[in-house]
Amino acid sequence: MDLRTNLLELEKISRLLEPSGQERSETRKDVIAYAENFLKNIEKIPAYDLNENKGKGLLDIPIQEQPVHLEKLLRALHEHVDTQGLNPASGGHLGYIPGGGIYYSALADYLADVFNRYAGIFYAGPGAVRMENMLIRWMAGVMGYPSDAAGNLTTGGSIANLMGVVTARDAKQIRSADVKDSVIYLSKQVHHSIDKAIRIAGLGEAVVRHLPLDKKFRIIPSELRKLIHEDKVSGKKPFLVVASAGTTDVGAVDPLEAIGTICREEDLWYHIDAAYGGFFILTEDGKQKLKGIELSDSLVIDPHKGLFLPYGLGTILVKEKKHLNASHHYLANYMQDTAGSQEELSPADLSPELTKHFRGLRLWMPLLLHGLKPFRACLEEKLLLTKYFHEEVKKLGFETGTEPELSVATYRFVPQKGDVNEFNRNLQAAVVKDGRVFVSSTTLDGVVWLRMACLAFRTHVSTIDTLLEILAKETGKRA
Numbered sequence: 001m002d003l004r005t006n007l008l009e010l011e012k013i014s015r016l017l018e019p020s021g022q023e024r025s026e027t028r029k030d031v032i033a034y035a036e037n038f039l040k041n042i043e044k045i046p047a048y049d050l051n052e053n054k055g056k057g058l059l060d061i062p063i064q065e066q067p068v069h070l071e072k073l074l075r076a077l078h079e080h081v082d083t084q085g086l087n088p089a090s091g092g093h094l095g096y097i098p099g100g101g102i103y104y105s106a107l108a109d110y111l112a113d114v115f116n117r118y119a120g121i122f123y124a125g126p127g128a129v130r131m132e133n134m135l136i137r138w139m140a141g142v143m144g145y146p147s148d149a150a151g152n153l154t155t156g157g158s159i160a161n162l163m164g165v166v167t168a169r170d171a172k173q174i175r176s177a178d179v180k181d182s183v184i185y186l187s188k189q190v191h192h193s194i195d196k197a198i199r200i201a202g203l204g205e206a207v208v209r210h211l212p213l214d215k216k217f218r219i220i221p222s223e224l225r226k227l228i229h230e231d232k233v234s235g236k237k238p239f240l241v242v243a244s245a246g247t248t249d250v251g252a253v254d255p256l257e258a259i260g261t262i263c264r265e266e267d268l269w270y271h272i273d274a275a276y277g278g279f280f281i282l283t284e285d286g287k288q289k290l291k292g293i294e295l296s297d298s299l300v301i302d303p304h305k306g307l308f309l310p311y312g313l314g315t316i317l318v319k320e321k322k323h324l325n326a327s328h329h330y331l332a333n334y335m336q337d338t339a340g341s342q343e344e345l346s347p348a349d350l351s352p353e354l355t356k357h358f359r360g361l362r363l364w365m366p367l368l369l370h371g372l373k374p375f376r377a378c379l380e381e382k383l384l385l386t387k388y389f390h391e392e393v394k395k396l397g398f399e400t401g402t403e404p405e406l407s408v409a410t411y412r413f414v415p416q417k418g419d420v421n422e423f424n425r426n427l428q429a430a431v432v433k434d435g436r437v438f439v440s441s442t443t444l445d446g447v448v449w450l451r452m453a454c455l456a457f458r459t460h461v462s463t464i465d466t467l468l469e470i471l472a473k474e475t476g477k478r479a
């Protein structure tokens with residue numbers, strides 16, 4: 001076969017990757033029908049499915065040369081993925097930190113994928129990059145950051161925290177030889193992605209001080225100041241404080257303003273992890289609670305938590321653009337044509353990524369299609385539902401943790417006799433087994449507490465009533 005004939009033969013096969021209009025239409029119809037069936041029944045589908053299969057059936061459909069029919073794939077998806085384990089799209093998801101999955105983000109992802117716009121570099125995708133930067137500026141404004149702050153849309157809060165820690169390391173000029181004497185201050189309640197970030201950033205041998213906490217699991221500013229002074233006197237180099245605006249475990253907000261003052265006076269980098277709690281700033285109550293968040297040098301917020309987006313969108317904000325840029329920029333020879341255009345900074349110069357999904361669209365579309373009002377209302381609803389739950393569960397005879405600061409409530413039942421921790425572990429398992437709602441537990445100072453974490457946009461007062469009903473029934477049976 002000559003080269004040209006060979007090429008035409010290959011073209012015939014490779015063109016299979018471009019389905020015809022009719023094929024697209026038929027495939028789309030079935031996919032949409034599958035999604036609609038899920039959305040139509042979302043109120044009835046369990047929040048957790050204790051299924052034995054755990055997705056194993058997928059292994060019976062190996063990747064192979066020949067195509068597999070869509071019907072078979074959707075059936076596999078239904079049986080082995082979409083009905084297994086936790087259902088994060090359910091309003092009954094009241095464990096960990098719930099996600100969401102607002103629909104218009106799905107349509108935005110569809111468009112982003114069809115057009116496949118390049119969102120890494122302004123030269124290649126000026127519109128996509130401008131959109132990302134516009135969203136960053138909007139979030140900076142909401143959080144009280146200056147309008148020339150920099151930021152990046154990441155895949156989630158963990159990567160955003162890593163970028164914050166790396167930026168802090170470089171801005172404070174911690175070189176390898178300095179690591180052993182460098183000091184980081186954080187709360188024991190800090191999210192474990194910070195511990196991972198410290199290790200990944202090459203700071204594993206730095207001194208990490210776990211600060212003493214008050215009764216509401218918040219950093220005590222005077223203790224922080226004391227430790228910084230002691231470390232300075234002994235010749236160490238304190239350089240970073242990490243505070244949480246909403247801890248994952250109990251929803252505690254560290255005293256952000258007081259810590260900010262200390263960081264400024266002592267010349268330390270101030271990183272706030274607000275992955276869970278940050279967007280409550282869109283409510284009046286949240287705004288009060290998050291006062292001082294604007295004093296941070298870097299800040300993590302997670303639209304896939306606090307703005308109810310489907311998984312895959314976190315954000316890092318850095319107050320001084322030059323620091324985020326200094327840690328992440330690079331100009332490869334093969335990209336020299338892209339350098340001229342500095343009208344907008346490029347995500348590739350502000351993050352470890354180069355080629356990146358156009359993930360700005362999944363935030364931009366729902367924000368503009370809905371307007372901000374329902375987002376604010378939904379966040380306020382979540383704060384009030386948590387208050388409601390805290391009060392009602394007490395009436396059922398439960399012991400409760402301190403007044404919830406945001407949307408996590410802790411509670412446990414103390415039976416007349418028997419091991420209290422075991423009772424509550426069994427109670428959590430019983431709620432999960434019922435399946436209508438999902439709650440998780442935690443251990444605080446050796447005591448097992450159940451958690452009710454309210455952040456799914458589909459959670460409403462009827463959901464909380466269902467949880468209360470299950471708790472009343474299960475404790476009635478056991479106590």
Ligand SMILES: *Cc1c(COP(=O)(O)O)cnc(C)c1O
Nearest residue numbers: 097156157158191193248275276
């Ligand atoms: C969820 C969470 C993270 C991690 O974010 P991911 O988006 O899951 O990577 C970090 N910090 C806090 C406080 C969180 O709640």
